[in-house]
Amino acid sequence: MQGAKGRYLALGFLLLAAGARSYAIEKNTYSEPSPGSPLQPINAPTPATFSDNSKQWILNFSGFIESDLFYDTTRSLIESIGDSPVDRPSTVAGSNGRTQLSIRNSRMAFGLDAPVFEGWKSRAYFENDFLGFVPAPGAGVTEAQFFSNPTFRMRHGYFQAVKNDFTILVGQTWSLLGWQPFYFLSSVEVQPVSAMLYTRIAQIRALKIFKLNSDFQIQTAVAVQRPPQRDSALPDLHAGVRFVYNGRKSGLTRGSSGPLQPEPMSLGLSAAFREYEIPAAGPTAPVMVNFPGYAYAINVMLPVIAAKSSTDSGNTLTLAAEYTSGRGNGDQYLGWTGNLSSSVATGGSQPSQQLNLDGNIGSYDSKGNFSLINLSSFNLQLQYHLPTEYATWFTAGLGQLYSNNMLGRVPAAGLVPYNREQVAFFNVAHSFTDHIRVGVEYSFLRTTYIDGDFASNNRYQLTTLFVF
Numbered sequence: 001m002q003g004a005k006g007r008y009l010a011l012g013f014l015l016l017a018a019g020a021r022s023y024a025i026e027k028n029t030y031s032e033p034s035p036g037s038p039l040q041p042i043n044a045p046t047p048a049t050f051s052d053n054s055k056q057w058i059l060n061f062s063g064f065i066e067s068d069l070f071y072d073t074t075r076s077l078i079e080s081i082g083d084s085p086v087d088r089p090s091t092v093a094g095s096n097g098r099t100q101l102s103i104r105n106s107r108m109a110f111g112l113d114a115p116v117f118e119g120w121k122s123r124a125y126f127e128n129d130f131l132g133f134v135p136a137p138g139a140g141v142t143e144a145q146f147f148s149n150p151t152f153r154m155r156h157g158y159f160q161a162v163k164n165d166f167t168i169l170v171g172q173t174w175s176l177l178g179w180q181p182f183y184f185l186s187s188v189e190v191q192p193v194s195a196m197l198y199t200r201i202a203q204i205r206a207l208k209i210f211k212l213n214s215d216f217q218i219q220t221a222v223a224v225q226r227p228p229q230r231d232s233a234l235p236d237l238h239a240g241v242r243f244v245y246n247g248r249k250s251g252l253t254r255g256s257s258g259p260l261q262p263e264p265m266s267l268g269l270s271a272a273f274r275e276y277e278i279p280a281a282g283p284t285a286p287v288m289v290n291f292p293g294y295a296y297a298i299n300v301m302l303p304v305i306a307a308k309s310s311t312d313s314g315n316t317l318t319l320a321a322e323y324t325s326g327r328g329n330g331d332q333y334l335g336w337t338g339n340l341s342s343s344v345a346t347g348g349s350q351p352s353q354q355l356n357l358d359g360n361i362g363s364y365d366s367k368g369n370f371s372l373i374n375l376s377s378f379n380l381q382l383q384y385h386l387p388t389e390y391a392t393w394f395t396a397g398l399g400q401l402y403s404n405n406m407l408g409r410v411p412a413a414g415l416v417p418y419n420r421e422q423v424a425f426f427n428v429a430h431s432f433t434d435h436i437r438v439g440v441e442y443s444f445l446r447t448t449y450i451d452g453d454f455a456s457n458n459r460y461q462l463t464t465l466f467v468f
Contacts, residue, residue, distance in 0.1 A: 033127065033156055033173060033181070034174075034181060034182060056115065057112060057113065057114060057115065058113040059110065059111070059112055059113075060110065060111040060112070060113070061110050061111075062109050062467075062468060063106070063108035063109050063467075063468060064106060064257050064465045064466060065103065065106045065465065065466045065468075066103060066105045066106045066107075066256070066257070066463060066464070067101070067102075067103050067465075068101070068105060068189075068461060069100075069101050069463075070099070070100055070189070070459055070460065070461035071097060071098070071099045071100075071459070071460045071461075072097055072457055072458070072459050073097045073457055073458040073459075074086055074087055074093060074094050074095070074457045075087070075093040075094075075097070075098045076093055076455075077457065077459075078100070078102075079100070079102050079105060079189075079190040080131065080190040080191065080192065080334070080335070081189065081190075081192075081193065081194060081335070081423075081443075081445060081459070082192050082193075082198070082333065082334035083194050083195070083333045083335040083336035083421050084335035084336075084337075085337075085339060085418045085421070085447040085455070086446070086447040086455040086456060087455060088455050089453075094455050100147075101147070102147055103130070103147075103150070104129070104130045104131050104147070104150040105129060105130070105131060105190045106130055107128065108128055108129075109125070109126065109127040109128075110127075111124065111125045111126075112124045112125075119163050119164070120161050120162070120163045121161070121163070122159060122160065122161040122162070123159065123161075125156055125157070125158055125159070125160070125173075126156065127154075127155040127156040127157075128152055128154055128155060129152075129155055130150035130151065130152055130153070131151075131153060131190075132150065132151025132153035134146055134151045154172065155200060156171075156200065157171050158170060158171020158173050165208060165209035165210070165211065166206070166207070166208050166209075167205075167207040167208075168206050168207075169203070169204070169206075170203075170204050170205075171203075172200055172202045173200060173201075174199070174200055175200070175201050175223075175225065175238070175332065176203075176205065176221055176225070176238040176270055177199070177238055177240075177271070177332060178268070178270060178299060178324065178332075179240055179242055179270055179297075179299055180198065180199065181254055182242075182266065182268065182301070183268065183299040183301060183321075184196065184198070185320075185379055185399070185425075186255065186256075186381060186383055186395045186427075187255060187256065187425060187441060187443075188427040188429060188440065188461055188463045189256075189425075189441055189459065189461050191255050192333075192334050192335075193379070193397070193399065193423055193425065194335075194399060194401060194423035194445060195378065195399030195400050195401040195421060195423055196333075196377070196379050196399060197297060197322065197332050198332075198333070198334050199332050199334070201225050201226050201236075203223045203224060203225040203226065204223065204224045205221060205222070205223040206221065206222055206223075207219060207220070208220050208221075214246075215245055215246045215247035216243075216245050216246070216247070217244050217246070218242070218244075219240075219241065219243075219244065220240070220241050221238075221240050221241075221242075222237075222239050223236075223237075223238040223239075224236070224237060224238075225238055225272075228274060228331040228361060229356065229361070231356045232274070232275050232276050232277045233277070234274070236272055236274045237272070237274070238270065238271070238272045238273075239270065239271055240268065240269060240270030240271070241269050241270075242266060242267070243266060244264050244265075245264055245265045246264045246310075248264070248265045248303050248306045249262035249263060249265070249303055249310060249316075250262055250263065250265075250303030250305065250306055250307050250313065250316035250318040250385075251263070251314075251316045251383065251385040251393060252301060252318045252320060252383055253383070253395075253429070256429060256437070256439050256463055256465060257437070257465055257467055260385075260391070260393075260431065262303075262307040262309075262311070262313050262316065263301060264301075265301060265302060265303050266300070267298075267299070267300050267301075268297070268298070268299040268300075269296075269297075269298060269299075270296065270297050270299075271294065271297075272296075273293075274292075274293045274294070274328065275291070275292050275293065276291045276292075276328060276357065276362065276372065277289070277290055277291075278291055278355065278357070278362070278370050279355075291328065291362065291371075291372055293326065293327050293328025293329060293372055294326055294327055294329070295324060295325070295329035296324065296325060296326065297322060297323070297324040298322070298323045299320075299321070299322045300320065301318065301320045302319045303317075303318055304317040304319050304382075305317035313385045314387040314388030314389075314390075315385065315386065317382065317383070317384045317385075318381075318382070319380065319381070320380065320381050320383075321378070321379065321381075322378065322379050322380075323376075323378045324376060324377045325374075325375075325376040325377075326374070326375055326376070327372045327373070327374050327375075328361050328362055328372035328373065329375055330360030330373055331358065331360065331361060333377070333401060336360045336375075336421075337360045337412070338360055338363075338373065338403065338406060338409070338418060338419065339411050339415040339416060339417045339418055340360070340363045340373075340406075340410065340417055341364070341409075341410045341411060341412050341413075355370075361373060364410050365408040365409050365410065366408055366410060371405065373403055373405065373406070374403055374405045376402055376404075377399065377402070378400060379397060379399030379400075380397060380398065382395070382396050383395040390430075391430060391431040391432075392428065392429070392430045393428070394426075394427070395425075395426070395427050395428075395429075396425070397423075397426075398422075398423060398424040398425075399422070399423050400420065400421065400422045401421040402420045402421075403419045403420075404419075406418075406419040406450050407450055416449045416450065416451055416453070417449065418447050418448060419449075419450050420446075420447070421445070421446070421447055422445070422446045422448075423443065423445050423446075424443070424444045425441055425443035425444070426441065426442055426443075427439055427440060427441035427442070428441075434467075435467050435468060436464075436465070436466055436467075437464070437465045437467060438462070438463070438464050438465075439462075439463045439465075440460075440461065440462050441459070441460075441461045441463075442458070442461075443459045443461070444457070444458055445457045445459070
């Protein structure tokens with residue numbers, strides 16, 4: 001027995017020694033992946049450049065531990081608000097507050113650089129957190145289960161290959177619509193904030209960068225993404241162009257954990273084209289009717305007070321804004337449901353007919369007629385960074401998501417549809433060290449219902465992070 005243990009130990013040391021010859025491990029501070037970014041030619045929680053790993057595999061790891069303490073004036077929401085509605089003030093949840101403390105937004109990420117092959121630099125990337133889909137406490141789940149035993153889930157999982165200025169990406173990551181995550185609102189609360197595009201989705205993407213000079217470049221990208229309705233049999237088609245001027249930069253963190261580095265002035269244009277197949281009304285054999293959908297987005301990042309160097313965000317002021325419009329694009333807004341019936345047509349000659357479509361995209365009216373939901377949104381933010389030695393920054397932002405064709409639609413059981421979400425927030429964050437960061441935020445959310453009633457929530461939040 002002793003000899004067997006010795007042989008296993010010897011074999012283990014031999015494997016470790018062999019691995020040490022072909023693998024290296026690097027440690028870098030977490031930053032949000034940016035698919036195809038010229039700042040990060042290939043994505044992982046690593047610096048903006050590749051290691052010269054012509055022979056080695058290189059493993060990168062990073063992440064953060066986050067603790068969120070927040071008080072809401074209603075009982076409508078959990079960590080991530082998104083475009084979930086605030087409960088009406090006539091309800092118990094809408095007229096009473098709650099305090100919550102959560103670590104569920106903590107993350108870990110791993111990237112693996114492969115040896116360079118004929119000029120191709122490739123990397124696999126995994127990122128996970130603990131915000132997995134678990135019903136809220138009270139729906140057969142205890143509060144101890146929800147907060148103390150959070151569900152581990154996939155955020156990103158893809159591989160990416162780069163050669164010269166061409167990138168190919170396959171897997172799950174940010175949607176191309178809105179050039180996510182370059183223009184995300186910089187919040188302390190768990191993202192997304194209301195009225196901002198926020199979608200991670202399986203896709204195949206190709207990106208080409210055209211460098212006009214040392215400062216100015218144009219990014220062009222196309223993507224085939226998972227369709228919001230698999231029964232449509234057609235994938236989502238996305239395209240975008242982004243103009244980037246590196247000669248003028250300023251600080252803009254992404255969320256509460258973003259790196260403190262200047263971002264370049266840019267303008268992003270993008271669009272999505274999709275199609276839905278819905279059963280035709282009537283007693284005849286199943287006949288499908290096609291409903292085309294679309295969405296487009298305009299994003300801008302403008303340094304009002306520019307950085308003095310390409311690596312220093314101190315004493316900079318940034319304006320960033322996003323405008324979107326579309327039809328059948330509700331899946332691009334996390335939490336948006338409109339309080340509509342999500343699966344069954346309840347009017348017309350076939351009241352039991354299945355939609356096989358989320359209620360945030362399209363629905364029937366009381367006469368049994370189907371149509372896609374129109375949605376438009378805008379948001380903007382201002383962020384100011386104090387001089388570098390203070391490691392402190394302030395952000396103020398607002399946004400609105402609105403639908404103009406919600407009247408007359410069939411609601412989910414016992415609910416009233418809502419057609420407008422409005423948000424305003426202010427936060428301040430400070431990095432005590434390269435790894436310890438603290439932020440506080442006040443946010444106001446207002447939901448408008450189609451009967452004219454509205455509900456509002458005030459959130460006060462303290463967040464601490466250890467970033468590694």
